Amino acid sequence: MDLTPIQKRLLIRRKRADRVFVVLGAALAAFCLSVLVIMIAALIRDGASRFGWSFLTQFPSSDPPLAGAKSAFVGTILVMVVTAATAIPLGIMAGIFLEEYARKNWFTAIIEINIANLAGVPSIIWGLMALGLLVYHFGTGRSILTAGLTLGLLVLPIVIVATREAIRAIPQAIREASYACGATRLQTVRYHIVPYAMPGVLTGCIIAMSRAIGETAPLVTIGALTYVAYLPPAPLTDRPWLLGTLSELTFSEEDRTKPFGSASSPIGGLPTPAGQIEFDVRPDATGPSARTVVSVAASETLTPAALAQAIDDVPGVLTRFDDDGHLRIESELEEWFLISKDSTGLIDAMGMQRGGGKHGPLDWVTSGFTVVPIQMYDWVSRAEGLGFKPNAAAAGILLVTMTLAMNASAIYLRNRLRRSIRW
Amino acid sequence: MSNAGRSANSPGTNRSGHTPLKRGRLRWGEKVFETLLMLAAASSVLITVGIVAVLIVESMAFFEDASLREFLTGATWAPGFDPPAFGIRSLVSGTLVTTTVALFVAIPVGTIVAVWLSEYAKPKVRETVKPALELLSAIPTVVFGYFALLFVTPALQWLFARFGFSLPGFNMLSAGLVMGVMIVPYIASLSEDAMRSVPTALREGALAMGATKFQTAMKVVFPAALSGITAAYILGISRALGETMIVAIAAGQEAKFTFDPTEQAQTITAFIVQISGGDLPHESTGYRSIFAAGLTLMIMTLAFNVGGFLLRRRYKETY
Numbered sequence: 001m002d003l004t005p006i007q008k009r010l011l012i013r014r015k016r017a018d019r020v021f022v023v024l025g026a027a028l029a030a031f032c033l034s035v036l037v038i039m040i041a042a043l044i045r046d047g048a049s050r051f052g053w054s055f056l057t058q059f060p061s062s063d064p065p066l067a068g069a070k071s072a073f074v075g076t077i078l079v080m081v082v083t084a085a086t087a088i089p090l091g092i093m094a095g096i097f098l099e100e101y102a103r104k105n106w107f108t109a110i111i112e113i114n115i116a117n118l119a120g121v122p123s124i125i126w127g128l129m130a131l132g133l134l135v136y137h138f139g140t141g142r143s144i145l146t147a148g149l150t151l152g153l154l155v156l157p158i159v160i161v162a163t164r165e166a167i168r169a170i171p172q173a174i175r176e177a178s179y180a181c182g183a184t185r186l187q188t189v190r191y192h193i194v195p196y197a198m199p200g201v202l203t204g205c206i207i208a209m210s211r212a213i214g215e216t217a218p219l220v221t222i223g224a225l226t227y228v229a230y231l232p233p234a235p236l237t238d239r240p241w242l243l244g245t246l247s248e249l250t251f252s253e254e255d256r257t258k259p260f261g262s263a264s265s266p267i268g269g270l271p272t273p274a275g276q277i278e279f280d281v282r283p284d285a286t287g288p289s290a291r292t293v294v295s296v297a298a299s300e301t302l303t304p305a306a307l308a309q310a311i312d313d314v315p316g317v318l319t320r321f322d323d324d325g326h327l328r329i330e331s332e333l334e335e336w337f338l339i340s341k342d343s344t345g346l347i348d349a350m351g352m353q354r355g356g357g358k359h360g361p362l363d364w365v366t367s368g369f370t371v372v373p374i375q376m377y378d379w380v381s382r383a384e385g386l387g388f389k390p391n392a393a394a395a396g397i398l399l400v401t402m403t404l405a406m407n408a409s410a411i412y413l414r415n416r417l418r419r420s421i422r423w
Numbered sequence: 424m425s426n427a428g429r430s431a432n433s434p435g436t437n438r439s440g441h442t443p444l445k446r447g448r449l450r451w452g453e454k455v456f457e458t459l460l461m462l463a464a465a466s467s468v469l470i471t472v473g474i475v476a477v478l479i480v481e482s483m484a485f486f487e488d489a490s491l492r493e494f495l496t497g498a499t500w501a502p503g504f505d506p507p508a509f510g511i512r513s514l515v516s517g518t519l520v521t522t523t524v525a526l527f528v529a530i531p532v533g534t535i536v537a538v539w540l541s542e543y544a545k546p547k548v549r550e551t552v553k554p555a556l557e558l559l560s561a562i563p564t565v566v567f568g569y570f571a572l573l574f575v576t577p578a579l580q581w582l583f584a585r586f587g588f589s590l591p592g593f594n595m596l597s598a599g600l601v602m603g604v605m606i607v608p609y610i611a612s613l614s615e616d617a618m619r620s621v622p623t624a625l626r627e628g629a630l631a632m633g634a635t636k637f638q639t640a641m642k643v644v645f646p647a648a649l650s651g652i653t654a655a656y657i658l659g660i661s662r663a664l665g666e667t668m669i670v671a672i673a674a675g676q677e678a679k680f681t682f683d684p685t686e687q688a689q690t691i692t693a694f695i696v697q698i699s700g701g702d703l704p705h706e707s708t709g710y711r712s713i714f715a716a717g718l719t720l721m722i723m724t725l726a727f728n729v730g731g732f733l734l735r736r737r738y739k740e741t742y
Contacts, residue, residue: 017637025539028532029552029611035604036559039570046573093463101457102464111464114471120658122665122724124692125474128717131699132477153470160467186453207561214563217667217692221699221713324705373565373668380569380672384592389573396566407561411554 040400047393055394059229060375064387069395071228072375075144076213076402078232078364079371082148083212087155088205092194094156095163095201100189119157126154127221135222142223144232145365150218155208162204166197199417203410210406214399216373225370226378230330232367235360249350250325256305260346275343281316290315296344307346372399478721481714488708494715500678500689502698502709509712511719513678517595517688518720521670522663524599524684525606529659532603533610534652540611541618542640553612560608568672571601576673583685593675593687602669610659617651618644649738657731661724667692691720 003011050065058068094115102108130150140146170193178188277294292314296302308319308327318330327350329339339347376395383389486494489509497510536556540549575597576590583590590596621644629639645652675687676697689697695713 014635014638018635021535021539021637021640022543025535025543029536029539029556032532032536032559032604032607033552033555036555036562039562039566039574042570042574043566090463090466093460094467097457097460097464101460111468114468117728118467118471120661120724120728121474122661122667122692122720124665124667124695125478125717125721127699128481128695128714129470129474129477132481132714133473156467156470184453186456210561214561214565216563216565217671217696220696223699373563376569377565377668377672380565380572383569383573392569392573396569399563399566403561403563404558407558411557 043393043396043400045393047390047395047397050390051394051397055391055398060227060370064391067379067388067391069372069375069391069398071231072370072372072395073398074231075228075369076371078144079147079151079219079369080209080213082144082365083151083155084205084209086149086152087159087208087212090152091156091159091205091208092163092201095160095167096189096193098160099164099167100185100193115157115160119161123154123215124217124221126150127218130218130222141366142225142368143366144369146222147219147224147369147371148365150222151212151215154215154218155212158208158211159201159204162207163197163201166200166204167193169200170196199413203413203417206406206410206413210403210410213406214373214403216371216377219371219374220377224374225368226374228368228370232364232369234364235362249327251304251321251327252325255325256308256321257303259301259303260307275345276341277311277339277344277347278341279311279314279317279339281314296346372402478714478718481711482718485708485711485715489712489715498680500694502712507709509708509715510680511691511716513680514689514691514694514716515719515723516680516682517670517674517678517690518664518692518723520682520684520688521595521599521602521666521674521690522660524596525602525663525666526660528600528603529606529610529663530656533607533655533659534614536607536611537614537618537652537655538640538645540615542636542644553615556608556611560605562605564605564666564668565672567601567605568598568669571597571669571673575601588685590685591675591687593673594685595670595674595688596684598670598672598674599684601673602663602666605666605669606659606662609662610655613655613658614648614652617648617655620651621647646738650735653731653735653738657728660727660731664720664724664727665692667696671696691716 055068056073057070058066059070060072061067094111098108098111102111127150130146134140134146134149135142140149174192174196175188178192183191274296277296279292279294281290281292294310294314296307296310304327308321311317311329312319320328320330322328372395376392376399379388379392379395383392489507494509494511496512497508498512499508499510500513501508540553544552572593576592576594579594579597580590580592625643625647626639629643630636634642670690671693674690674693676689676693677687678689678694679686681688694716698710698713
């Protein structure tokens with residue numbers, strides 16, 4: 001067919017949009033992917049010098065070349081354990097209920113709408129919920145437990161949706177065959193639905209965990225610490241060591257300068273304390289100990305602040321009042337200590353753990369903590385002036401490695417599944 | 424056989440001599456299991472109740488000390504000052520500016536990438552690019568924050584300086600731009616899903632009428648998928664409003680009522696992070712203000728979602 005020049009020009013013009021779009025779409029997709037690459041390259045450029053084995057085996061420090069992410073890395077793993085223990089069973093059970101059991105009624109409708117909406121709640125709101133409900137109302141404190149529960153609930157919708165999709169992909173014939181063989185509903189779920197859905201569920205769980213690992217905002221909100229120079233207590237280890245021990249009583253600014261004996265002090269009414277507090281300080285958990293004695297003279301004017309100062313003078317031991325007014329006695333980096341004797345009665349009166357025995361299997365759950373993203377946030381905020389940029393970047397490398405590895409394995413798993421399953 | 428008939432027989436055997444199934448015990452286990460599953464599903468409703476209750480109860484406590492009128496109309500937000508000032512406007516402006524900057528990047532880029540993936544890209548390319556883009560959204564936001572503060576901001580400062588302008592170290596522009604790139608995968612992925620679920624017959628119809636691929640994509644597929652695309656945009660907006668770490672790190676920590684993206688300003692989320700980081704004592708009004716700020720954020724998110732829902736219903740096409 002012969003075209004007039006005008007027709008030809010029109011045809012070319014019409015096709016031009018197509019050609020532009022092919023290039024534009026590919027260019028923009030490439031741009032987004034290049035941001036990913038540049039971001040990782042920037043992290044490696046800034047952080048390669050700090051990243052390495054020592055980064056994972058050193059506690060944080062005020063000296064950037066020595067500051068590592070040991071406590072943050074361990075904290076992340078422990079928080080993830082609690083998160084997985086919350087989100088995975090709860091999510092799978094809820095998913096099974098909605099797909100296999102739920103009848104079409106208002107109750108199911110509410111749950112479904114609710115789950116869809118929960119997935120859209122900003123993560124910082126979860127932090128506020130955890131702060132108001134868990135930390136203050138249920139008193140779980142700023143602990144690994146609180147953090148794990150918060151993140152577990154946050155990623156719950158992801159697990160539920162993944163479970164439902166995996167179950168929905170199972171053909172109805174499988175269920176009918178199972179029922180036809182005389183299986184009950186529970187047996188069908190147990191022996192057919194769950195096993196067949198498992199790979200899909202697993203993919204969803206990995207994605208959920210990788211999302212939880214990177215979450216920072218809710219954990220900042222519940223008050224995760226930024227400087228943690230100890231590890232949570234391992235189960236069944238000896239417990240004489242008062243690392244980061246905390247008084248049950250709180251001392252306001254005023255109380256700290258009031259004598260212990262005075263009626264308005266938090267431990268008012270105590271006879272004027274006098275005696276000795278003995279500390280066994282060791283360079284590490286198994287090394288030889290050195291005994292240091294703090295003498296408390298019978299004095300009408302001994303105040304919590306003065307006592308804290310006296311204990312603070314013991315080498316290897318630090319004291320401070322935290323934001324809530326609790327007196328904290330902590331060990332310096334790598335030092336361990338034990339209050340072996342207290343004839344003053346003050347330590348007991350303040351409700352401090354005296355130690356002894358073994359840690360319970362779940363003691364670590366109530367420990368204070370930090371996680372890698374929070375450690376990174378802390379370092380980023382001190383990047384320029386104080387030279388923590390390499391540390392921040394190294395923490396970034398660690399985080400990106402963990403999340404990308406998890407996501408890549410999830411994608412791999414998903415693709416393999418698609419190929420291997422033929423109903 | 425009816426139950427009444429069976430209970431009349433001697434226990435253990437029925438009329439034909441077989442041992443009957445112990446149906447009662449089996450059913451009991453089933454019932455317990457079903458109840459457990461139902462409780463697990465219902466727990467999600469409890470969580471929502473918990474979130475709403477905490478926000479409302481704590482905000483009420485806040486408004487006992489601070490006036491609602493000042494909250495809505497006051498121009499300054501300075502909860503740590505004496506006397507404190509609680510005008511949420513300054514935080515809302517920061518949130519809206521960073522969100523707008525992010526959407527200026529995310530909506531065009533996300534939509535074009537989605538159209539390209541769904542209408543132009545070969546299946547093999549699509550199956551590679553889509554998961555790769557999803558990897559981008561898997562990167563923790565604190566890493567994006569690092570990137571915004573220590574890479575994009577210096578780059579923008581250099582660029583601004585070449586044209587004789589200056590840019591502060593904290594600014595909403597770089598936070599918003601990086602946030603936009605972070606949101607692209609959400610929008611692209613969901614929009615692409617929506618466009619691909621448009622029946623092929625519609626495309627074939629358009630192509631048969633002589634439309635080019637571009638005309639088919641823009642005049643047939645895009646409108647048909649508009650409901651799903653709107654949902655993707657709404658998700659993107661929600662993400663941008665609630666995004667915390669990027670703005671907390673790169674946009675600044677000082678509440679300021681401004682709509683100039685080259686300035687520093689605090690968003691609602693950055694404020695919550697700053698206060699929880701431990702500036703104010705617990706029982707203070709300033710501390711409680713994080714819940715009122717959170718409630719405001721929640722209401723803004725909800726408003727966009729409801730608006731989106733209404734829009735979607737208008738554009739909904741069924742085939």
